[in-house]
Amino acid sequence: MTSEIDIEVWVPDLRFPGWMDRWHQQAAEFSRLHPEYKVTVTGLDFFTFPQYVTEQAALGNKPAVAEYYFYASHVARDTVDADGKPLFVSISEAVGERTEFLGEPSVLHDLHPAFRDYYTLNGDLDSLPSVGTTSLLYGNRELLDRAGVDGLPETWAEVDEACRKVAALTDGPSHAITWSNHGTFVQQAMAAQGGYFVNNRNGRDGRATTIDLVSKEMTAWVEWWNRLHKDGHFLYTGKIPDWAGTMEAYRDQRVAIRISSSNDVNYMAHAAKIGGFTMDVGIMPYNDEVPYVGNAVAGTSMWLVDGLDEATKEGALAFLMWMHNPTNAAQRHKDNSFVPITKSSYDLLQDEGWFDAHPYHSITYDHVIEYPPQVTGRTGYPPSEGALFGDFAGAQDIMVHAMGDVLARGADPFDRFVKATQDAQKLLDDYNEWVSTTARGPVPNSSHGVEYWTDVEPYTAQDLENVVPLNS
Incomplete structure (x- = not known):
């Protein structure tokens, strides 16, 4: 009997x-x-995953496939094996003109362009997007109706107006709006304005060497956020990022609006049910003083190790295509509110009546990662080529702690983000020096990014019911 291929x-x-x-x-x-195959999936520590893969690869230990969080994509590209060769081969190169693997159809042609483009560099699809998210605005319909806010605000100016109306309620919530102090919302604000974190077109035209956290786009976002807070409209819990506390505030109707990730849809719907109000979902507001470019995307992607024997490579590619087939991709969306990563999975959900029964699930695909025609006057998908640079996680850590100092301790926004730029530049320099070293040691600054992820774990429905309100 032939042995199974691992x-x-x-x-x-x-x-x-x-x-x-x-x-x-x-x-x-x-x-x-x-x-004939045996697939074994090993779950590893979220925070140290890139570090672990890099260390194991240097020792000659490697999987067939590894999944990276989107901001670690640059680390994946820079990771080498024991011989100093790139650990991963691009998916587009591995697939070539093939249309199926072990009878499992290729999905490369079916990927939503927003996610395909994020993981494409120099025309090469380096990895296969597996989980997709973006940012959304969640509203309490009854509170907004009482305040006289029609629809949901889509621009910063409309948020300002909605906050003023909510604040005017005699028995309204303590604050109008909240969101977690997390790097994903900084990314969205920058992307919507067409701003870049780093040089060389956000690291897409060449390796990034400089970072700028006091650009006009970043400054506009920080100043708007700080103004909402100083005017008493924005609820800052004082924790970083505090997904839990901001969700509790929405559930307990201490705010009328919460901005959060699209993969929070299921949790937010449950929070609204517990709170006894109607949830509305819309796009993350954008700066109406500059042209609206569109939302960015986030998530994870699957990277194929180079140099696999042909049988293992065939099985690995078949597994990747199978896990992205319409049924599996649609189920992943149902389970965790992730964006349907392929057009076929979206069509399946639509044909099943899923979006008719759960209309708040369709907003991400129909009106966020697709251009909202009512906003932009055009159709298509936004340029979702996010930033690529070393120690992205560490830079985000620095950004959110700088914003925490502005909100909680009254730090001058410009001065504080000048300091943040200097700190983030040091991380980028250290990373680039690591890449240039022939005999690479551990990825530098691997501990950065951990602190602000400390409550990344989301709620189960039971957990959410048992959460103690912040004001108790």
Whole structure:
């Protein structure tokens, strides 16, 4: 009897309820469908995952496939094996003109352009997007109606007006709006204004060497956010990032609006149900004083290790295509509110009546990662080529702590972000020096980014019901 061919898949444990259970179920199901293969998925620490893969690769230990969080994409590109060669091969190169693997159809042609483009560099799709998110605005319909706010605000000026109306309520919430102090919203604000974090077109035209956290786009965002806070409209819990506290405030109707990730849709719907009000969902507001470019995307992607023997490579690619088939991609959306990563999975959900029964789930695909025609006057998808640079996580850590000093301690926004730029530049310089070293040691500054992720784990429905309100 022929031995099974092992396919090792390493993934960061995102710690969503049942996250690793689903991975193990998928591995078992694929192995059942293709009994000549045995897929084993190993969940590793989210914070240290890139560091671990880099260290193991230098020792000659490597999986067939590894999943990276989007801001670690540059680390994946720069990781080398024990011979000093790039650890990963691009998905587009590995697939070539093939249309199926072990009978599993290729999905490359079916990927939503916003996610395909994010992981494409110099015309090469380096990795296969697996989880997709963006940012949304969630409203309390009853509170907004009482305040006389029609619809949901879509611009910063409309948010200002909505906040003033909510504040005028005699028995209204303590604040009008909140969101977590997290780097994803900084990214969205920059992207919507067409701003870049780093030089060389956000690291897309060449390796980034300088970072700027006092650009006009960043300054506009920081000043607007700080003004909302100083005017008493923005609820800052004082914690970084505090996904929990801002969700509690929405649930307990201490705010009328919360901005959060699109993968929060299920949790937010449950929060509204507990709070006894109607949830509205819309786009993340943009700066109406400059042209609106469109939202950025985030998520994870799957990277294929180079140099696999042909049988292992065939099985690994078949597994990647299978896990992205319409049924599996649609189920991933249902479980965790992630954006349907392919057009076929979206069509399946639509044909099943999923969006008719859950209309707030369609907003991301229809009106965010697609251009909102009512806003831009054009159709298509936004340029979602996010920033690529070393120690992105560490830079985000620096940004959010700088904003925390502005909001909680009254630091001067410009001076504080000048200091943040200097600190982030040091991280970037250290990273680029690491890349230029022939005999690379551990990825530098690997501990950065951990502190502000400390409550990344989301709620289960039961957890959400048992959360103690902040004001108790």
